[in-house]
Amino acid sequence: MAMQTVIRNARILTLDERDTEYAEADIVISGGKIEALGPGAAKEAREGAHVIDGKGLLAMPGLVNGHFHSPGNFMKGALGNSPLELFMLYEVPPLMDQVASPRFAYVRTMLGCIEMLKQGVTSVHDDCFFVPVVTDDEVDAVMRAYADAGIRATVTLDQPNVPEHQKYPFLKDLLPPQLLKRMSEVRLMTDAELLGCYDRFMANWHGAASGRLRCAVSCSAPQRVTPAYLQALGRIARERDIPYNMHILETRLQRVLGQENFGKSLIRYVHDLGVLNEQAMVIHSIWVDENDIALLAGSGCSVAHNPVSNLKIGSGVMPFRRLQKAGINVCIGNDEASTDDGINLWTVAKVAGLVHNIGDPQYDDWPRPVEILTALTSGGAQAMRLPQPSGRLAPGFQADIILLDLNSLAFTPLNDLRRQLVYCENGSSVVTTMVGGEIVMDNRKLLTVDEEAIKAEARSLAGEFSDYMVRCKSAADELEPYYRQMYLKALDTPVGLDRWAGPMVP
Numbered sequence: 056m057a058m059q060t061v062i063r064n065a066r067i068l069t070l071d072e073r074d075t076e077y078a079e080a081d082i083v084i085s086g087g088k089i090e091a092l093g094p095g096a097a098k099e100a101r102e103g104a105h106v107i108d109g110k111g112l113l114a115m116p117g118l119v120n121g122h123f124h125s126p127g128n129f130m131k132g133a134l135g136n137s138p139l140e141l142f143m144l145y146e147v148p149p150l151m152d153q154v155a156s157p158r159f160a161y162v163r164t165m166l167g168c169i170e171m172l173k174q175g176v177t178s179v180h181d182d183c184f185f186v187p188v189v190t191d192d193e194v195d196a197v198m199r200a201y202a203d204a205g206i207r208a209t210v211t212l213d214q215p216n217v218p219e220h221q222k223y224p225f226l227k228d229l230l231p232p233q234l235l236k237r238m239s240e241v242r243l244m245t246d247a248e249l250l251g252c253y254d255r256f257m258a259n260w261h262g263a264a265s266g267r268l269r270c271a272v273s274c275s276a277p278q279r280v281t282p283a284y285l286q287a288l289g290r291i292a293r294e295r296d297i298p299y300n301m302h303i304l305e306t307r308l309q310r311v312l313g314q315e316n317f318g319k320s321l322i323r324y325v326h327d328l329g330v331l332n333e334q335a336m337v338i339h340s341i342w343v344d345e346n347d348i349a350l351l352a353g354s355g356c357s358v359a360h361n362p363v364s365n366l367k368i369g370s371g372v373m374p375f376r377r378l379q380k381a382g383i384n385v386c387i388g389n390d391e392a393s394t395d396d397g398i399n400l401w402t403v404a405k406v407a408g409l410v411h412n413i414g415d416p417q418y419d420d421w422p423r424p425v426e427i428l429t430a431l432t433s434g435g436a437q438a439m440r441l442p443q444p445s446g447r448l449a450p451g452f453q454a455d456i457i458l459l460d461l462n463s464l465a466f467t468p469l470n471d472l473r474r475q476l477v478y479c480e481n482g483s484s485v486v487t488t489m490v491g492g493e494i495v496m497d498n499r500k501l502l503t504v505d506e507e508a509i510k511a512e513a514r515s516l517a518g519e520f521s522d523y524m525v526r527c528k529s530a531a532d533e534l535e536p537y538y539r540q541m542y543l544k545a546l547d548t549p550v551g552l553d554r555w556a557g558p559m560v561p
């Protein structure tokens with residue numbers, strides 16, 4: 056019979072559909088899921104159960120990092136603020152050719168796991184990119200780190216496969232011939248090579264670690280892959296009912312790209328190619344118009360909202376309430392340590408709870424704290440398409456539970472629990488993190504990872520990484536003037552809508 060764990064006498068925020076809260080109640084956990092919950096539920100526990108005293112603690116569902124790129128984990132503070140198109144030029148330069156070593160990829164992934172588990176993030180949806188090509192060794196290193204850390208992870212292979220200049224408007228005409236030639240000669244993975252990587256990835260890792268690890272698919276963005284590959288991934292997502300990650304209309308320039316290169320919005324483009332459906336995980340969705348919102352809503356897809364990343368790279372403000380009124384499921388993510396300069400989902404939640412106040416003067420439409428908390432938990436779980444119900448505290452749900460110390464300053468004095476979770480908490484009140492019924496952090500100590508050893512190894516790799524960043528910079532610098540011209544030319548192209556908080560300077 057499975058070992059039981061009982062959390063006794065905790066304050067409980069279930070974040071269920073009725074937003075049920077208990078001033079004092081118990082949770083009985085067995086076989087990785089919640090068996091019973093409520094006042095007096097501990098009476099149903101068997102003798103010999105592991106008992107956690109919940110007095111003075113808040114139990115709530117673990118957070119879901121709804122959109123994340125673990126390859127950015129070494130890049131806190133590494134890059135300044137600039138628009139996405141220039142930012143990516145320095146983060147993943149198209150003329151760069153150095154592959155990460157498996158050990159570096161392991162430590163890099165583990166560093167993110169440590170930061171997330173300590174703050175009560177129990178699930179992560181990692182859209183894992185590879186520079187310059189996907190290798191099985193790097194994929195396995197990433198997945199081993201997730202297996203060892205004890206976090207729940209759904210991971211993709213995010214790998215563009217068209218020449219860089221095809222991903223943008225105007226760039227081909229702006230580049231001098233010799234740079235265009237070098238860009239055209241960069242080795243790209245074929246559709247068949249990438250689908251082969253997915254075959255091995257799925258065979259080795261989908262459902263591994265007792266179902267805690269899952270595979271998903273990613274095109275990165277629809278303009279970054281061949282239409283045939285875009286559709287092949289769509290077939291895999293549908294057959295396996297797994298998420299299909301696609302960054303769409305993150306920036307204004309991408310709206311111009313849709314008009315210039317495809318003659319339609321990129322949302323309409325994926326719809327017309329048959330890959331916008333309930334498996335679709337549409338990331339950002341900022342520069343969408345009303346027709347796009349109707350297509351998103353009709354498809355049953357989820358949207359990932361990453362407001363700190365959107366602020367750092369000046370992408371604009373997602374129309375949160377319009378998506379919500381259309382009935383679209385929204386989750387919240389960090390995006391990555393390079394655009395977030397941290398992996399703190401509580402900070403992202405606070406910004407999500409604030410930024411829409413300057414995006415919409417109708418103050419009745421500003422997000423409410425419980426909506427942010429729901430997006431952080433069941434919204435993220437729904438977008439990950441996990442087979443077991445997750446993201447709420449209720450019988451039958453996955454036991455992904457965190458305990459927060461209500462004696463911390465964030466909750467002293469306690470005026471409004473939901474508001475203080477969104478606007479006061481920074482992750483430091485989390486004392487216990489449980490994933491699938493397994494305690495991975497107990498009294499602020501990680502049980503699955505030697506945190507100090509990983510941090511020491513990360514510091515020892517920092518020199519090698521800064522050399523890599525120097526090479527990235529020189530690979531990017533020669534292209535920068537042409538990307539800047541492209542950005543300015545796109546600014547001069549009307550798109551018929553505005554998602555910046557301030558009016559565009561003419």
Ligand SMILES: [Zn+2]
Pocket residue numbers: 122123124182302338390
């Ligand atoms: Zn992203």
